Amino acid sequence: MKLLFAGVLILSSILTGCKKDNDPDPDPSNTEGLVFVGQAYTNQGSMLVKLYASDSLYSAYSNLFIELRDSASSEVISNAKITLLPQMEMMGHAAPFENPSSTAAINGLFPCAVVFQMPADMGWTLDVTAKDLATNNEGTARIAFAVKSPTLTRTSVITALNDGSKIVISYVQPQEPKVGMNDFEITLHRKETMMSFPPAENYTVEIEPEMPSMGHGSPNNVNPIHTGNGHYKGQVNFTMTGEWNINLRIMDGSEAVDTTSYFVVTF
Amino acid sequence: MHRLAYKIFFILISSQAIAQQQDSILFFMEGNITERIIGLNEVLVKPSCDCIGECSCKPTVKENYSLNRFSATDALLEKNSRISLIKRGNFAFEPVLNGMASDRLNLTIDGMKIFGACTDKMDPITSYVEPNNMKSVAVQHGAAGSMYGSGIGGSVNMETNGATINPAKKFSGEAGMGFQSASLGANALFMLNYSSKRWALMTNGVYRKFQNYRAGGGKEINYTQFEKWNGSVSGKYMPTDNDVLRFDLIMDEGYNIGYAALPMDVLYAKARIFGLTYQHLPCHGVVEKYEVKLYGNSVSHSMDDTKRPNVAIHMDMPGTTKTFGGYFDTQIKKNKHRITLRTDGYHSNARAEMTMYPVNEAEMFMLTWPDVDKLDVGIFVQDVIELSGKNRLSINARLEYLNTQVMDEFGVQQASVFNQDVSKPNHRLLKVISVSYMRTVSKSVSAWVTAGYTERAPSLTEQYGFYIFNAYDGYDYIGNVNIKNEKAAQADAGVQWKHEKAELRFTGFYYRLFDYILGAKDNTMDAMTINANGVKFSKNIPETFMTGGNLELSYSPVKMVKLSSVSSYTHGEIVGGNPLPLIAPFKNISSVKWLHQRGFVMLECESAAAQHRINPEFGERTTADYSIINVRAGYFFPIGEKKITLNAGIENLLDKRYRTHLTWGGIPQQGINGYLNISFSF
Incomplete structure (x- = not known):
């Protein structure tokens, strides 16, 4: 009898619990971590x-x-x-x-x-x-x-070597670099006017990671290729922790657009 | 008495079984070192203290004097003419047997697997045990050494003294000091053994401190200093005449060890070795002996470049290995068969890090050994068949399973840089078999021949190494997880002629190696180490071969004079390609020795031919020939049962500037070196 009573109690609590879940959520958007x-x-x-x-x-x-x-x-x-x-x-x-x-x-x-x-x-x-x-x-x-200003430069404007146009180069990832293979992504936008920055989609990008204090690079990097909307995605390899420069070489067909830009990654 | 004699007989016979195909350098109970190399089919009479009471623990070999009581272990190993040494400084030389270095050998202490913790092989385990704690060194060639593991070149097992049960002598011991001039070196050692009726306790220790040595001509060679101590405690207990329980503890610590041939030195090298052994010797039935051993050890090692000038980036490279394991032996004698069964296993973990400290920049970190767990189990069977009084056949076989696994996710990520997946365990099965036939041809002539097939797994560095800099060829080495096992088909043969006054022994070997593991250049890769020449990956070379032999002659025209000469030669080659790297040239050591009841005087000449057969891809350079002369003498003063022993000598008497081919970095060897040792034993 006691057991039955306890059972009824549990069951009712489950039912009321379910009922609560069915209430319309006032805030369904998931902003956790943002x-x-x-x-x-x-x-x-x-x-x-x-x-x-x-x-x-x-x-x-x-x-x-x-x-x-x-x-x-x-x-x-x-x-x-x-x-x-x-x-x-x-x-x-x-x-x-x-x-x-x-x-x-x-x-x-x-x-x-x-x-x-x-x-x-x-x-x-x-x-x-x-x-x-x-x-x-x-x-x-x-x-x-x-x-705010980041500790490491993550976006810059360069003047294209071939046609003098202004290009915004921005670092997208890796945001949490690790030793081994990392997805590498940058965006390129052309600065047409002060108000117009269309994605720059027809470039080829080569990367070369380098440890400035050691002078060595890393193997098996995958040059970023354009995936749409000015995004260029590839892969970068880090053989150890420390400070890395990811050197960029941006080409427009056979013409060099930029050969000196790089992003610093430290971890 | 009858039973005891029976037992002693069996012990002798069983050691004989072990002794087959073994070259042994014997040491006396008190640590004295004979200058004698026991022949392959001679009996290795172990100074066995498995018995008490009437059984004498004195070895049957005539007591002799050591050439130098304070030699390091590696120098003693070199007395075996098929062993040579790779030298990187003045300490911890790496033994090379039959042209093959430690990766291809089984190096064990009392059958215990111990792994050096230095990625640059600065600490072969021979550096963790001292001669005054050593009873014998058993050297077995090729597949015949598979009792201790699967290897290509063979096995070297260093057997420690342990405590001596000898109720007739409650206390025994030794204390000594030694000095040498070339490096202003000081050595000190002691040993103390206490024996009760059924148990004994022994402790010993060695301390060595050496400054930089002077090469021939007087030039000081920087970064050849070292300091170390070694201590051990051992106990033995015999609850019955048929049971022996033994424990061993060895501690070894080295500090500030210079490595002239490398860009950095060693800050410390520490080893802790524990062993527990139980033996049961039933007197009846087919089983002669059971032995169980459990062991554990840890080795830690760290490098130091702070004393070097012009270091581009300071770095430290700590490494550790931790191993535990055990084996179980059964020895059976039935009719003409003497069968030894061994089941063994160990678990080992190795991890080595490298952190570089650039000025004004983030620290750089990587795992040079990515925290690798090794699990290994094996079974070994040996059957020695006494075909007749003159013919004997021995069959050895081993099957071993090895599982390796990278434990640190960081290591898995690192390997992905080279498109290598090391996230899963790596399994290997290793097979070894060898057959030996020995025949006593006549009263003075005996001969033997061995044929074998053996395999070895890649070393940790060959499989998982990550940018390990090799100062010899200046390349960064990277492992290959999927590298194939190395295999070898081997033949070993020897003949011995013995006469009253003279003795001649010749041995030869031919090893054909398949999938030989060697670093191969990859020009697409950047070196990590500053100023390195490039990157090499472990690679299987389809076929190589290694051949060689040695000739030992001795002659005593009169009882008091003994002439001896030992020559050795090794030839290694990649089939259809370059010579194999780091092969010692022809070498001869000849001596004339005048013996007295209480001492000896000896003149020794050591010569080596030039080595022009080099492997340029390995950065090898040719080495000139050389000859040096050593003079040694020993004498003891008896004081009742006790005695004082004096050893003195001058090595490289003519102060010749020379180097051996296996010395790294073109560093010349020690110049004229006088030594004087004095020890008191009781």
């Missing part, structure tokens, strides 16, 4: 834009995540068309960026990216223009934030 950057309401369309990043913002290629909510119901909008415009208004220039590739949110978030070319305590803004595809509401929100 850094909250800032938020703003859209000028029209009644939406709240929350901006997250995978790390504190540095002058580097930065992965960003946008959460969109209906400002009245607070419900997450997971089907929207989003376009970005990062600007450093004081200097009067924009930056290379990547809009969310899909109108469908992933875990309630729209992943996108911006290359912040310089650090600033203030002055960087991101205009997020969103169109809720369910309601056709549309509006733009402006979020302001600071961008």
Whole structure:
């Protein structure tokens, strides 16, 4: 009899537990491990834009995540068309960026990216223009934030040796370098005007890792090749921990674009 | 008494079985070293103290004086004419048997597997045991040495003294000091044995401190200093006449060891060796002896470049090995067969790191040995068949399973740099078989022949080494996890003629090696080490061969005078290619010795031919011929049962500047060197 009573108790607690799980989750977007950057309401369309990043913002290629909510119901909008415009208004220039590739949110978030070319305590803004595809509401929100200077240079602008154009070279990964084979990725963007940075897609890139204090490199590296949207992906090998330079050689056909840039990796 | 005699007889016979195909350098109970090399089919009479009471523990070989009581182990090994030494400084020479260095040999202490912790082979395990703690060194050639493991060149087992049970003499011991001039070296040693009726305890120790030595002509050779001590404790207990329990503990520590041929020295080298042995000798039945041994040891080693000028980047390279294992032996005698069965196994872990400290930059770190676990089990069978009084057949076989696994994920990642997957365990099966036939042709002539097939697994460096710099050829070496086992088909033969006044012995060997493991240049790779010539990967060379022989002559025209001459020659070649690297040239040691009841005087001439057969890819250089003259003398003063022994000598009397071919870095050998040793034994 006692046992039966206990059983009923357990069963009821399970049932009530299940019931709780069925309650609508007020916050289904998964922002765990992300850094909250800032938020703003859209000028029209009644939406709240929350901006997250995978790390504190540095002058580097930065992965960003946008959460969109209906400002009245607070419900997450997971089907929207989003376009970005990062600007450093004081200097009067924009930056290379990547809009969310899909109108469908992933875990309630729209992943996108911006290359912040310089650090600033203030002055960087991101205009997020969103169109809720369910309601056709549309509006733009402006979020302001600071961008720090990284310990190692992660983005730079070079002047192409062949045609004098300006190219933004940015380091994407490895973010957590290890001894052995690492995925290596950079982005190239052409700086057409102060406000226009289209991806540079027709270059070939060669890499050569080197330990500056030892003068040696590493074998079996895979030169990055263009995978779309200005991204070049390859593989880099580190034979030991320490300070490595990844030397770049960028070619436009048979013409050299840049032969002196490199990224430093220390681990 | 009858039973005892029976037992002694069996002990002699069983040692005879072990002695087959063994060259042995015998040492006396008290650590005295004979100058005698026991022949292959002579009986190795172990000074066995497996018996007590009426059984005498004195060996039957006539007591003699050592040539130099304070020699290091490696110098003693070299007295075997088929052993030569690779020298990188003035300490811990690497033994080479039949033209093959330690990777191809089984080096054991009391049958225990011990692995050096230095990736650059600065600490062959011969450096961790001292002659005053050594009873004998058993050298077996090729496949015939498979009792101690699978190897190509053979095996060298150094047997330690242990405690002596001798109730007739409660305390026995020795203390001595020695000095030598070329390196202002000082040696000190002691030994103390306490024996009760059924148990005994022994302790001994050696301390050595040497400065830089002077080469012929007087030039001081920097970075040849060293300091070390070695201590051991051993106990033996016999609960019954048929049971022996023994423990051994050996500790060895070396400090500030110079390696003139290498870009850095050794900060410390430390070994701790433990062994526990139980023997049961049933008096009846077919089983003569059971033996169980359990052992464990650890070796740690670290290098030091802080005393060198102009070091581009300072680095340290600590390494450790930890091994435990055991074996179980059964000896059976049935009719004409004497069968030895051994089941053995060990587990070993080796890890070596390298951290470089550049100025104003992040430290650089890698694993030169990526934390590798080795698990090895083997079975060995030997059947000695007494065909007739004059003919004897011996069959040896061994089967061994080896499993290696990289334990550190960092090591797995490292290997991926070279597209090598070391994440999974590596299995190997090794097979060894040999057959020997011995025949006593006449009263004075005997002969023997051995044919064998053997395999060895790659060494840790050959399989998993990561940028291990070899100062000889200036290349960084990288292992290959999938390298094939090395194999060899071998033939060994010898003939001996013995006369009242003269003795002649000739042995020869021909080893055909398949999948010979050697570093091969890869020009696409950058060297890691600054100023290195490039990178070499372990590679199997389809076929090589190694051949050679030695001739030993001795003649005593009168009882007090003995002339002797030992010559040896080895020839190694890659089939259709270059000579194999680091092969010693023709060498001869001749001596004339005048013997007195209490002493001797000896004039010795050591000569080697030039070596022009070199392997340029290995950075080898030719070596000129040389001859040096040594004078040695010994004398003892008896004080009742006790005695004082004096040894003195002058090596390289003419102060000749020379170097042996196996010396690295073109460093000349010691010049004129006087030594004086005095010891008191009781």
